[in-house]
Amino acid sequence: MSRETADGAASEQAVPERPAVEVDGLGVVLGSGTARTEALRGVSFTIPYSRSVGLVGESGSGKSTLAKVLAGLVPIDTGRVVIGGERFSAGTSRRRRDPGLLQLIPQDPFSSLSPRRTAGQALAEAMDPLRADARRHRSAIEEWFERVELPASAAAKYPHEFSGGQRQRIAIARALCTRPRIVVADEITSALDLSVQVEVLELLAQLRAELGLTMLFISHDLAVVRHVSDEVAVLRSGELREFGAVEQIFTAPRDEYTSRLLDSVPGAPGFRIRD
Numbered sequence: 001m002s003r004e005t006a007d008g009a010a011s012e013q014a015v016p017e018r019p020a021v022e023v024d025g026l027g028v029v030l031g032s033g034t035a036r037t038e039a040l041r042g043v044s045f046t047i048p049y050s051r052s053v054g055l056v057g058e059s060g061s062g063k064s065t066l067a068k069v070l071a072g073l074v075p076i077d078t079g080r081v082v083i084g085g086e087r088f089s090a091g092t093s094r095r096r097r098d099p100g101l102l103q104l105i106p107q108d109p110f111s112s113l114s115p116r117r118t119a120g121q122a123l124a125e126a127m128d129p130l131r132a133d134a135r136r137h138r139s140a141i142e143e144w145f146e147r148v149e150l151p152a153s154a155a156a157k158y159p160h161e162f163s164g165g166q167r168q169r170i171a172i173a174r175a176l177c178t179r180p181r182i183v184v185a186d187e188i189t190s191a192l193d194l195s196v197q198v199e200v201l202e203l204l205a206q207l208r209a210e211l212g213l214t215m216l217f218i219s220h221d222l223a224v225v226r227h228v229s230d231e232v233a234v235l236r237s238g239e240l241r242e243f244g245a246v247e248q249i250f251t252a253p254r255d256e257y258t259s260r261l262l263d264s265v266p267g268a269p270g271f272r273i274r275d
């Protein structure tokens with residue numbers, strides 16, 4: 001979105017008035033019969049453009065369900081989400097998302113990258129689904145590999161030929177090469193060794209700053225969330241228990257559940273990975 005400047009030129013930097021993401025009274029029911037679960041219940045929050053919201057909560061609290069709703073992979077039962085001004089609700093929630101609007105970076109790139117496609121093909125497919133030819137998009141693919149600090153030769157390799165950290169770099173490149181304004185990162189470092197986690201997080205932070213990305217960053221690792229978020233949303237059993245600025249959440253949580261989550265962090269309350 002752009003606005004007219006004083007001299008009449010459109011400004012790319014202009015900040016749109018609506019938030020990038022609005023989640024309003026969101027409810028999602030999964031499964032049926034005895035497996036029926038209210039995965040999300042009355043969840044509301046917003047993410048302004050270029051901000052990063054960390055989403056935390058215990059296993060089963062509904063974090064991945066929320067990620068999938070935003071990506072259009074899980075239908076909405078009640079409430080609505082508005083992404084880049086486009087409204088999705090019960091009847092429309094699985095409408096195909098514009099790839100330039102929002103991209104999901106999944107937890108496990110090994111299962112999301114096809115074993116039969118080279119890394120270059122995976123990027124070509126993301127950039128141009130109708131003419132997914134790696135040769136046709138060679139220079140753009142090479143540029144993206146450079147951005148995620150992989151050699152150009154990576155384009156010809158298959159997922160099993162990479163380490164976990166390299167595969168996550170490919171998943172980041174594949175998501176970002178469609179030039180989304182918003183990314184949802186779902187536990188993207190949880191399967192990686194600590195040193196590799198730090199490298200991937202630093203890369204993501206750098207790309208986020210360069211591209212002005214809006215981000216929902218999901219992790220059960222509170223130290224990591226503190227490092228990458230401006231605001232933090234705390235989910236418990238499908239409900240939003242607390243939403244606030246990162247320092248407020250970590251130093252003066254208002255909800256007793258948030259306090260308990262923080263207490264479970266090693267070395268809490270002084271445990272931190274930045275500064």
Ligand SMILES: Nc1ncnc2c1ncn2[C@@H]1O[C@H](COP(=O)(O)OP(=O)(O)OP(=O)(O)O)[C@@H](O)[C@H]1O
Pocket residue numbers: 030031032035036037038039057058059060061062063064065066220
């Ligand atoms: N297909 C399904 N059918 C029924 N219930 C489901 C289904 N998928 C997930 N659930 C339930 O929905 C709830 C939310 O699950 P979700 O995967 O969103 O949690 P999460 O916070 O991402 O957990 P984790 O951190 O373990 O990935 C859980 O109680 C889970 O058991």
